[in-house]
Amino acid sequence: MPTLLIVAPILFGILAWLSPTAPLRTLWVVLGGALTCAAGILTALRGAAEFTLPRWSDNLAYGIEIAVIAVIFAISFRLKDWRIGLLAVAQMVMAALERLLPHAALPPAATFVIDPLSIILILVISVVGSVIVLYAIGYMRKHEEHAPDTAAPTGRFFLFLVGFLGAMNGLVMANDLRWLSIFWEITTICSFMLIGHDGTDEARANARRALLINMFGGTAMILGGLLCAVQGNGNSLAHMMSAQALIPIALLCLAAFTKSAQMPFQSWLLGAMVAPTPVSALLHSATMVKAGSYLVLRLAPAYQGTRLSEIIAVAGAFTFAATSALAISQSNAKKVLAYSTIANLGLIVACAGLNTPLAYSAAVLILAFHAVSKGLLFLCVGAIEQKIGSRDIEDMGGIMYRMPITAMIALLGMVAMLAPPFGMLLSKWMAIEAAIFSPLVLFLIVMGSAMTVLFWAKWIGRIQTVSYHERYDAERLPASMFAALIILGAGVILTGILAFPLIPMTEGLVRGAYAGLALPEASFKALRTAGTFAAWPIFLFVGLGLLGAFFAVRRFSAAVIRPPYLCGENVGGTDVSYSFRSLMDKPDTAWSKSLYLKPVFSEDKITFWANLIACMIILTMFGMIGAL
Amino acid sequence: MEALLAFVVAWKPYVLAAAALVVAPVIGALLMGLDRILTARIQGRVGPPLLQPFYDIVKLLGKAPIALNRVQVVYACLHLALMMLVVVLLAMGQDLMMILFVHAFSNIALILGGMSVRSPYSRIGSQRQIMQMLAYEPILVLMVVGIYLIFGTFQISRIPAGGVPLLVQLPLVFLAFQMVISIKLQKSPFDVSTSHHAHQEIVKGITIEYSGPYLAVIEITHLYETCVLFTVVALFWAPNPLVGLLLAALSFLFQIVLDNACARLTTMWMLRYMWTLPMVLAVSNIAWLYLRNGASLG
Numbered sequence: 001m002p003t004l005l006i007v008a009p010i011l012f013g014i015l016a017w018l019s020p021t022a023p024l025r026t027l028w029v030v031l032g033g034a035l036t037c038a039a040g041i042l043t044a045l046r047g048a049a050e051f052t053l054p055r056w057s058d059n060l061a062y063g064i065e066i067a068v069i070a071v072i073f074a075i076s077f078r079l080k081d082w083r084i085g086l087l088a089v090a091q092m093v094m095a096a097l098e099r100l101l102p103h104a105a106l107p108p109a110a111t112f113v114i115d116p117l118s119i120i121l122i123l124v125i126s127v128v129g130s131v132i133v134l135y136a137i138g139y140m141r142k143h144e145e146h147a148p149d150t151a152a153p154t155g156r157f158f159l160f161l162v163g164f165l166g167a168m169n170g171l172v173m174a175n176d177l178r179w180l181s182i183f184w185e186i187t188t189i190c191s192f193m194l195i196g197h198d199g200t201d202e203a204r205a206n207a208r209r210a211l212l213i214n215m216f217g218g219t220a221m222i223l224g225g226l227l228c229a230v231q232g233n234g235n236s237l238a239h240m241m242s243a244q245a246l247i248p249i250a251l252l253c254l255a256a257f258t259k260s261a262q263m264p265f266q267s268w269l270l271g272a273m274v275a276p277t278p279v280s281a282l283l284h285s286a287t288m289v290k291a292g293s294y295l296v297l298r299l300a301p302a303y304q305g306t307r308l309s310e311i312i313a314v315a316g317a318f319t320f321a322a323t324s325a326l327a328i329s330q331s332n333a334k335k336v337l338a339y340s341t342i343a344n345l346g347l348i349v350a351c352a353g354l355n356t357p358l359a360y361s362a363a364v365l366i367l368a369f370h371a372v373s374k375g376l377l378f379l380c381v382g383a384i385e386q387k388i389g390s391r392d393i394e395d396m397g398g399i400m401y402r403m404p405i406t407a408m409i410a411l412l413g414m415v416a417m418l419a420p421p422f423g424m425l426l427s428k429w430m431a432i433e434a435a436i437f438s439p440l441v442l443f444l445i446v447m448g449s450a451m452t453v454l455f456w457a458k459w460i461g462r463i464q465t466v467s468y469h470e471r472y473d474a475e476r477l478p479a480s481m482f483a484a485l486i487i488l489g490a491g492v493i494l495t496g497i498l499a500f501p502l503i504p505m506t507e508g509l510v511r512g513a514y515a516g517l518a519l520p521e522a523s524f525k526a527l528r529t530a531g532t533f534a535a536w537p538i539f540l541f542v543g544l545g546l547l548g549a550f551f552a553v554r555r556f557s558a559a560v561i562r563p564p565y566l567c568g569e570n571v572g573g574t575d576v577s578y579s580f581r582s583l584m585d586k587p588d589t590a591w592s593k594s595l596y597l598k599p600v601f602s603e604d605k606i607t608f609w610a611n612l613i614a615c616m617i618i619l620t621m622f623g624m625i626g627a628l
Numbered sequence: 629m630e631a632l633l634a635f636v637v638a639w640k641p642y643v644l645a646a647a648a649l650v651v652a653p654v655i656g657a658l659l660m661g662l663d664r665i666l667t668a669r670i671q672g673r674v675g676p677p678l679l680q681p682f683y684d685i686v687k688l689l690g691k692a693p694i695a696l697n698r699v700q701v702v703y704a705c706l707h708l709a710l711m712m713l714v715v716v717l718l719a720m721g722q723d724l725m726m727i728l729f730v731h732a733f734s735n736i737a738l739i740l741g742g743m744s745v746r747s748p749y750s751r752i753g754s755q756r757q758i759m760q761m762l763a764y765e766p767i768l769v770l771m772v773v774g775i776y777l778i779f780g781t782f783q784i785s786r787i788p789a790g791g792v793p794l795l796v797q798l799p800l801v802f803l804a805f806q807m808v809i810s811i812k813l814q815k816s817p818f819d820v821s822t823s824h825h826a827h828q829e830i831v832k833g834i835t836i837e838y839s840g841p842y843l844a845v846i847e848i849t850h851l852y853e854t855c856v857l858f859t860v861v862a863l864f865w866a867p868n869p870l871v872g873l874l875l876a877a878l879s880f881l882f883q884i885v886l887d888n889a890c891a892r893l894t895t896m897w898m899l900r901y902m903w904t905l906p907m908v909l910a911v912s913n914i915a916w917l918y919l920r921n922g923a924s925l926g
Contacts, residue, residue: 397746400699419733420710429726432769436776439918443911446769453765454758457736461743461754468697529783533723537645537716538730545709549702552693552842562694564747565836578746590748595755 009166017159033130040126104232129286136278138478150199206271217258224251241302260292263614277382285375313353317444319346359434369423380410423499504531656851691840703741710734721785753833757821763902800913804906
């Protein structure tokens with residue numbers, strides 16, 4: 001089954017790439033997605049497992065690793081970017097060194113491990129990822145019509161899109177460091193190819209930046225593996241964690257920061273939005289950035305109680321607060337989503353750094369809820385953009401009438417990001433309660449949460465702004481896009497309802513993760529208290545409110561509707577009018593822009609200083625553990 | 629009678645919650661009526677009768693419903709429902725942080741309702757109300773954090789009744805909280821998103837497009853909120869309820885005097901002010917609690 005998780009997407013991706021006709025390609029993509037999804041769910045049902053590959057596979061892994069790095073080197077050659085080339089050479093040298101140096105005799109570790117954390121990630125990747133792939137079929141058909149001439153063939157697009165899922169599945173199962181870095185680099189290549197898909201100057205530049213930053217992270221990861229082996233601490237995650245080799249662990253966390261686009265590495269993810277929307281959806285929800293937060297979480301028990309843990313918490317919380325502030329000044333929908341992704345990843349990293357059972361549970365829940373809601377939101381923005389030809393939030397007024405279904409689902413996704421009774425709010429609540437003994441982290445999370453509410457509320461307000469209409473007609477969307485929206489929308493509602501019962505269920509996962517540490521039983525108390533929160537009043541009153549609203553608007557008719565107050569200067573007429581009599585009695589429409597607070601929160605005011613602080617935090621991180 | 633008593637004891641949290649749902653708006657209305665009389669006297673007028681807020685709401689409820697669209701009505705209902713939820717959760721002794729979140733979302737519902745109409749005044753009012761939330765919400769969170777640091781729990785039901793009054797341990801947070809109440813009650817100099825006074829530059833701001841029964845729903849929500857705010861003030865001296873009431877009365881008087889002594893200032897001024905003086909007060913109080921508890925600030 002695990003083999004299928006990795007091989008099936010890659011294989012069907014290749015088949016899709018080789019398909020001569022579009023219908024055949026669609027067939028392979030659908031089959032690949034369905035198979036991955038099924039394999040993911042089956043793996044989850046089977047539960048924890050370990051797999052040890054025979055000894056000869058070491059040579060295989062080494063061969064693949066060299067091949068992957070060689071591919072990147074070739075790319076750097078074509079890009080004529082010596083920095084990427086240099087990093088590739090460095091990686092190759094370190095990989096060879098690791099191979100040549102004598103190894104300490106340690107009990108062999110499993111090559112692949114499936115534990116509860118991996119299972120959550122596999123479910124996210126296989127299910128949410130497959131739904132996004134499904135959406136991509138309809139989206140790319142439309143995209144081909146108006147894509148620039150420079151765009152790569154759609155077949156190649158699906159190769160990397162579907163193959164991505166395989167690499168991610170491999171990544172979250174890998175225990176052996178060499179396999180881990182193989183899949184790590186494959187996801188880097190996939191994202192590079194997908195971001196550059198349209199082939200415009202901007203797309204190429206942003207793809208190159210993504211490659212460079214992620215190669216930097218990959219180099220840190222291989223260096224971490226090399227150091228770990230040199231220190232005689234083995235070549236698997238399990239070995240590294242049981243040895244508490246802090247410097248290699250910190251290097252892996254640095255790699256995770258680059259992949260999760262934590263400050264100061266956020267620029268590649270912001271640039272990634274030039275890609276077709278399914279790519280953004282995939283990068284932001286099911287794959288890529290989740291790899292980083294996964295790794296930080298995976299390693300968390302190993303650095304529990306150290307200074308490293310404290311500084312990781314500060315780094316994550318700082319990213320959360322800074323990117324939430326940056327999101328306020330953005331009116332580009334995809335950019336708001338991107339900053340919100342980085343912020344949520346920051347929150348996950350902060351929770352991993354807080355490193356208590358409650359925080360760990362919160363981090364896992366945020367990871368899962370965020371994947372579903374953010375995937376959904378990107379898909380909605382993609383559909384809206386194809387319809388109205390703009391991704392500017394200010395242009396989204398009135399879409400409730402023009403595309404009611406997409407607008408309603410988008411609203412659902414946004415509300416799920418912040419409001420009760422949905423899971424994101426719940427996990428944020430847990431995160432804040434977990435941060436209570438780390439004042440600085442707490443302060444950053446609180447300020448960040450307040451600013452998060454500001455940018456979501458503005459957007460929700462704009463989307464739902466609508467004049468009165470007697471009836472709404474559903475818009476037409478390609479079947480695959482429509483199906484994807486419905487599936488993820490249902491997922492959001494389901495996780496919203498299930499959010500409270502999920503907390504006690506994560507306890508087993510958390511206990512497993514901290515099993516080797518013998519944490520005092522009291523440290524689980526906070527998690528257990530959160531799990532016993534009586535959720536029914538929340539559902540009851542939200543339900544009552546909606547019910548009351550239903551009865552209030554049930555009898556609405558055009559007779560109830562009045563024009564807005566415009567100082568009595570409304571343009572007359574039989575219809576409800578939104579215009580007022582302006583200068584010389586000319587009709588003019590009243591319009592108020594949303595608040596963007598650019599003088600305070602604009603990118604050119606904040607980014608430089610925030611990056612500087614983030615760099616200092618990371619330097620402090622290495623300084624504190626004595627690596628500098 | 630005994631059966632009734634047994635029922636009350638067995639279902640105490642729920643009975644308390646139900647009672648609070650009934651009593652809270654009454655207290656809120658009386659406070660608002662008193663506010664209007666006192667304000668009138670300060671301004672040299674006689675003012676309305678004490679029960680005027682009741683009369684207003686009854687009159688509003690009897691009017692024919694008119695609206696701009698369906699969405700705004702949905703949000704008015706959620707505004708009220710979530711505020712009632714706050715009262716219920718408080719009475720049941722639930723988690724303070726979650727109560728704070730629910731309270732925030734009640735206000736966000738109103739903001740979204742104001743934003744959902746194509747009316748410039750309403751939208752501007754909504755935007756300003758978001759800024760108000762941004763200004764006061766961190767201080768409320770700090771207050772809850774302070775309570776945790778003193779009692780070691782977020783659960784109201786686990787907070788012991790006696791002991792040292794909160795005011796002694798959270799004096800600076802208490803001062804910052806007074807500013808929060810001013811914003812919440814839309815008092816000058818913070819009444820930027822809507823105002824009780826007859827005219828302001830954005831007319832009635834966030835609630836301008838609500839009328840009749842829908843405006844009544846929002847007014848009822850305000851009754852609940854007013855009661856909640858001053859109950860929290862009274863809880864700062866929980867060991868002796870009489871002193872607590874006195875504290876609440878003083879706070880109430882302070883709000884009215886401040887309102888009448890100040891002119892409205894701009895939204896950005898409010899944000900800057902709240903994020904400096906009250907924030908510094910609250911943060912230093914919390915920092916002191918951390919240091920006293922022996923934790924590092926790192």
